[in-house]
Amino acid sequence: MITLRPAAAWTAALILLVAPIVAMADDLPSWNDGAAKRNIIEFVTAVTTAGGPDHVAPADRVAVFDNDGTLWGEQPMYVQLAFALDRIKALAPDHPEWKETEPFRSVLAGDLAGVAASGEKGLVDLVGVTHAGMTSDEFTGIAGDWIDTARHPKTGKPYTSMVFQPMLELIAYLTANEFKVFIVSGGGIEFMRPWTERIYGIPAENVVGSSIKSRYNDKGGKPAIVRLPEVDFVDDGPGKPIGIYSHIGRRPIAAFGNSDGDFQMLEWTTSGPGRTFGLIVHHDDAEREYAYDRNSHFGKLDRALTEGPRRGWNIVSMKNDWNKVYPR
Template identity: 50%
Template sequence: MRSTFVTAALVAIPAYTLADPLPSWNDTDAKAAIIAFVDSVTDPDADSFVPVEDRIATFDNDGTLWAEQPVYFQGLYALDILREKAEADPSILSSDVLQAANEGDMEGIMAGGMEGLIEIINVSHAGITPEDFKASAHEWLTTATHPSSGMTYADMTYQPMVELLRYLRDEDFKTYIVSGGGVDFIRAIADEAYGIPPWQVVGSEGNTSYSVESGTPTVTKDGGVSFVDDKEGKPVGIMRHIGQRPIFVAGNSDGDFAMLEWATAGDGPRFGLIVHHTDGEREFAYDREGHIGVLDRGLDEAEDRGWALVDMANDWSRVWTGEQ
C-alpha cells in the first residue's frame, strides 16, 4: 500500500520537473529561455517551427563545454608529453623554447612566439598517426589530474552543458563542437564526454599526409597548423565542414563572437548563448582580462544582440560532470 507521505510528495512536485531536461540548471531566465526556444522550433504548428535538417547546433569547447584555466588543456597535454619524452631522451630539447617548455618557464615559452609554440606542439602532435595520437590524448585526459582541482581533465566538463547537448539531440538537433583547439585532441574524448561522434567535431587542423610505409597505408600528422578554427575562422570552419549556418550557438569568449554574430544574423529563430565565468568558488572567475578566454565585446553586446548570458554562479546548480 502506498503511504500518504509518498502520495503527498508526488502531488507536490510540479508537473514539468517530471521531465526536466536540464536538471543541473537553476530555474532562472537562462534555462527558461533555452527551453522556450527549443519548444518554439520543434512545435510543428508554430510559425517558428524549424525542420529537423536545419536544427544544427554548434558549441565552442574550451571554456564552454569544459574548463580552460589556468591554460588550455591541450597545452598542458603538450607540456606533459614533452617532459615525458625529454626524460627518456634529453637530446630532443634541441632549442631554447623546448628547454623552456621542459622547465615550465612560461616567459621563455612566450619569447618563442608562434613558431616556438608550434615547435612545442609538434613534439606531441607530429610524426604520429591520428589513431595513436587520440589514444595518447585519451589516456592523458582520463588519468592526468588538473593542477588546482585535482580532478581528471575528462571530469572537468560542465554537467549543465552536457545536459544541454543531450536535450538538443533529443529534440533532433545535430550537435557539433566548433573549437579553436585541435580537432584530433577533442575527438579523442568527444564521444565519451559529450556523445559527439568524430565527424561532428570541427577544430583547428595540422598538416596531414598519406603515404604507404613498409607496405602499410598510413595517414600521418605532420605538425604545423594548416587551419585555425578560431574567431573569423569559426564561420569558415562551419561552412567547410557542415555547409550550413547553425541556428543554436554557444561560446564563452570573444573567440566565439564571429560565430555567434553570423549564426544569430540568419533568418528565422536563432539562439546565441555565452557562458560567463562568474564562479570563482566552484570554477574560475574571469572575463575581460587575461590570456585565456577573454570576454569583452561579447559582454558589452550580448544584451543588445539578444544572446543569453549564462551566469555560471547563479544559473548552474552543479558545475562538473566529475563531482557527485
C-alpha cells in the same frame, strides 16, 4: 459530454500550453530558474512546435558548441596545452638541446610566461614536436591514453570529470529535440575526437577543430596518414564560421561559447534567417570554478561580454544560473 465554462476552458488551454514547457524544464535540473533557462526552453519549444511560426525542420536544427571554457574548464591553461607540455617533458631525455632552446627551455622550467612569450612561432614549434611525426592512429592512441590518465593541477581530478554538468544536460536536451549537435573548437580536431562521444555523446564526425597538415604515405609497409609539422587550419575567431561552412554545410540556428574566440561563430549564427539563439558562458564563480573574463590569457571574454546583450545573446552567469558545475 463534459462542457467547460469559458473561464475553465481558458484555464485548461493554458495548462495544455504550459505543461510541455514545465516538463522540458525538468531536463535542465542543474540550471537555476531564471531568464537563461527560460530562454533556452522557449527557443527550443518555438523551433520544434510543428505548424508554429518559428518551426524549423529537424534537418536544419543545427547547434554548435565551443569546447574549451564552454563544455569543460580552460584554466589555468587549455587542456591541449597541458597535453603538449607533458609530451615535451616525456620526450626531453632524447633532446638535450631543448635545455637551451625556446620555447622548450621554458616548458622544462615550468615557466608558462616564457612559453607565452614565444608567441605563435613557439606554439607552432610545440605542436610540430608533440602532435606530428607520427601516424593518425598513433596520435589517437597517445592522446586517448593521456586524457584517461592526466589530472587537473588544482583539483587532482581527471580533466574529463571537470566537464560542466549544465552543458551536458543542454546537449542531451537539444539532442532529444532532434537537434544535430556539433563541437566547433579552437582545439585540435584530432585531439578531441578520441573521447568526445564517450564524454559528451557527440560522435567524432561531429567535431570541428584546428588541424595540422597530413599526408597519405607508406609506413612500415602499411598505408597510413602521417601527420606533418605544419598548421593546416585554425578554427578560432573568424575561422569558426569557415570551419562550420566547410565541415557541416549548414548555418546553425544555435551557438554556445564563452570567449571572444567564439564571437564570429555566434555573430554568423544569430544573423541567419528565422529564430536563432546565442549563449555565452561567463566564468564568474571563483569558489566553484574560476572567475575571469576581460584580462585572461585563456578564454578572454571582452568584446562578446560588452556587445552580447545588445545582440540578444544570453550571458550566463556560472555563479547565479548554475546550481551545479561538475557532474560529481
